Amino acid sequence: MPLHRQTEMVGSSYSFCHVYISFLLVAMLLLLGPYSAYSSDQKVTVSLYYETLCPYCANFIVNSLVKVFEKGLISIVDLRLIPWGNGWIQSDGSLSCQHGPDECLLNAIEACAINVYPDVNRHFRFVYCIERLTLEGRHNEWGSCFGEAKMGSSPVDCYNKGNGYMLERKFAGETARLNPPRRFVPWVVVDGQALQEDFQNFVSYICRAYRGSQIPEACTSLPSTIDSFEENSENSVCYAGELNNSTSFRH
Structure with missing residues (x-):
């Protein structure tokens, strides 16, 4: 076969391969596009610092924070729950909690649930259940939340092991x-910004902080600016330093 003919065939094959590879790359981008839009580096980190038996923390979790799971908002949120709140560590290493030993126990149980079941969709159901019982004055029935959240007893094992x-x-x-510094709980931080008294307006802060292109429905109807807020009454949060049946706890 003449050399020029061989050269044409090689060039043609190269062009075909180049086009085919380009086609595959475009197809992959189209397929991955909807998922890459919610990559972890674009998600807004929302951290809630709370304590389990503070009624205002319970109210916030049950009636406000649950909105994170509505209208697609969770797709752009990395939600972190930190159940410690206004507790403190004694000189002997024991833990003290603002609302007594039951709170120390439930803080640790929820911490274990978060650790054992890192998927927020799983551990939030458990936390939500306990906080709902807290609002109803039935926190001693927290054991029923394992069944409600379809969760095994691993958090209890975690607790029993220290x-x-x-x-x-x-x-x-x-x-x-x-x-x-945290002055009270619930204490909400959105992408490093402490919302302080404006914590109930957390959805607006999330939507404003989001830098991705796939805007969830929860954000599309919100105003572009955050309105001024009315400060919470002094009884709407649990302030650090207030004592309410605090007792030391050590496992």
């Missing part, structure tokens, strides 16, 4: 490093 205590020490350290 891991709950260690997780609480970790959360205590994270809470102590907050800047500005």
